[in-house]
Amino acid sequence: MTTLPGLMAGVSVSFLQMLHNPGTLGRNCRVTHISCSKQAASDVQDIGISQEQPEDSKHVVEAQTMRNERGVKFLVGSSFYREESAVGRDLACLAGAVYKKEKGRLHVLDALSGSGIRAARYLAHCEADFVWANDACDGLDTLIAHNLSLASASVASKSDVAEPPSQELESFFSPNVKDESGRWQVTIQDANKVLLDCYMRKNYFDLIDVDSFGSDSVFLGSALSAVSYGGLLYATSTDGFSSGGHRPYNALASYGAYIRPMVYSNEIGLRMLIGGVVREAALRNMHVYPVFSHYSFHGPVFRVMLRVLPSRVFQTKDYNFIAVCNNCGETQVIKWSALGHSSCSCSSSSTVSSLTVNGPLWTGPLHNIDDVKKMTEMAKSWGWTEGDREPGEDRRRSPPVSTKDRNLKKLLDIMLEESNPDLQVGYIELDEISTRSKVSTPRRDNLIAALHQEGYAASRSHVESNAIKTNCSLGKCVEISQLMARQTPVPT
Numbered sequence: 001m002t003t004l005p006g007l008m009a010g011v012s013v014s015f016l017q018m019l020h021n022p023g024t025l026g027r028n029c030r031v032t033h034i035s036c037s038k039q040a041a042s043d044v045q046d047i048g049i050s051q052e053q054p055e056d057s058k059h060v061v062e063a064q065t066m067r068n069e070r071g072v073k074f075l076v077g078s079s080f081y082r083e084e085s086a087v088g089r090d091l092a093c094l095a096g097a098v099y100k101k102e103k104g105r106l107h108v109l110d111a112l113s114g115s116g117i118r119a120a121r122y123l124a125h126c127e128a129d130f131v132w133a134n135d136a137c138d139g140l141d142t143l144i145a146h147n148l149s150l151a152s153a154s155v156a157s158k159s160d161v162a163e164p165p166s167q168e169l170e171s172f173f174s175p176n177v178k179d180e181s182g183r184w185q186v187t188i189q190d191a192n193k194v195l196l197d198c199y200m201r202k203n204y205f206d207l208i209d210v211d212s213f214g215s216d217s218v219f220l221g222s223a224l225s226a227v228s229y230g231g232l233l234y235a236t237s238t239d240g241f242s243s244g245g246h247r248p249y250n251a252l253a254s255y256g257a258y259i260r261p262m263v264y265s266n267e268i269g270l271r272m273l274i275g276g277v278v279r280e281a282a283l284r285n286m287h288v289y290p291v292f293s294h295y296s297f298h299g300p301v302f303r304v305m306l307r308v309l310p311s312r313v314f315q316t317k318d319y320n321f322i323a324v325c326n327n328c329g330e331t332q333v334i335k336w337s338a339l340g341h342s343s344c345s346c347s348s349s350s351t352v353s354s355l356t357v358n359g360p361l362w363t364g365p366l367h368n369i370d371d372v373k374k375m376t377e378m379a380k381s382w383g384w385t386e387g388d389r390e391p392g393e394d395r396r397r398s399p400p401v402s403t404k405d406r407n408l409k410k411l412l413d414i415m416l417e418e419s420n421p422d423l424q425v426g427y428i429e430l431d432e433i434s435t436r437s438k439v440s441t442p443r444r445d446n447l448i449a450a451l452h453q454e455g456y457a458a459s460r461s462h463v464e465s466n467a468i469k470t471n472c473s474l475g476k477c478v479e480i481s482q483l484m485a486r487q488t489p490v491p492t
């Protein structure tokens, strides 16, 4: 007989019936950009039901399986949910909590909520004063509301209860479900409608989370319009084809950048997304810079938390083109003023360029040092920094590791190293160095130490564990690794 250990106290039969048959919620909402996803069966924890169960009963079990992220309990139902994205949610919560600590207030709009896990975590972990969870997918309102009420109850907020949304706002949006105390509300709407309505009503949010699929960048401009000055925008792209240079015109349409296949394409993905928001922001007299950037191989997923500031001028210092030489492998940043007359110093010909030029992209640091330091302190104080594995290692594990095994401390340490503004864009793979040096591959940490000794900036990369970031040229790295090989005693 099927057992349902996931069934927990506090979930009413009617709630479960609605999850089982979301059509009974009967809310029709027309949206232009929407793709709802049914949860993959493989994601469901084994709770003692055989795979031979009829589809219907599997769905009920799935709906009732209680998940847990950093102590926040929630149901997934038929919503889109990926356990692997928990690190991205950890980082967002840390940034949100730092913001709340500094500004004394945190109003969050989670525009593409799925199960509502982010919204729930912003409530529980950041002690957000108010969280608005929205998703366009019919029938998710009850699930999200259930998860938010669990999260809201699980953590006693030290802050005062937020003012409920104004009467005018309330009647306009007709929240599908809302909390009596006014700490959260749920709507089923197109994200752009919600965001642009907030802008029209000057109802600005401190943190707006836009967790969209693929390269759907259509929400970025409206999210910028609805974020408060000094506030945060958390943007996502899962389009590895565009960042890998396989859909250059798609990247151009979505992020305004022409991308061709290049080394360090996964870092390019982050720079493409940030650059796309930089341009959208400039259009609105705003400037953004990354608080942190996070690449995750699963998907792949590119996430960036951006701080949004007012700016009358388009700040292009860190918004340029990136070129890699096909002969010598060196990277250079090409400023706007140098467009059309750039070449590599290795090339004798001035007519045929050996450069692959991509952009415009973000060419500044991937993270902000001060913000990452504060996030690290917050993570320590919450006990989130245990573990001993590097971020890049999880790609070699199958099935994906669980949330609690991930090493946030190491990730934050590497991010702190990467936020050094002296580092060049991109990274150099150790194999590239050994291919050119014809000596054995240098140990990453030894090479970084040698580069520091020579006065260069150098760090690990959270995007690629078998690589270094530095402001030293590839040619000089090759020389240094050859020197290191000569100095290494040959085993007898």
Ligand SMILES: C[S@@+](CC[C@H](N)C(=O)[O-])C[C@H]1O[C@@H](n2cnc3c(N)ncnc32)[C@H](O)[C@@H]1O
Pocket: 031, 032, 033, 034, 035, 036, 037, 079, 080, 081, 082, 085, 111, 112, 113, 114, 115, 116, 117, 118, 134, 135, 136, 137, 189, 190, 191, 192, 211, 212, 213
């Ligand atoms: C990647 S999932 C969100 C996952 C969730 N944020 C999490 O961390 O688990 C994207 C969500 O966007 C929703 N969606 C797609 N198009 C939308 C639109 N135009 N407006 C609002 N939501 C939309 C989908 O229903 C889906 O739940």
Ligand SMILES: [Zn+2]
Pocket: 325, 326, 327, 328, 329, 330, 344, 345, 346, 347, 354
């Ligand atoms: Zn060259």
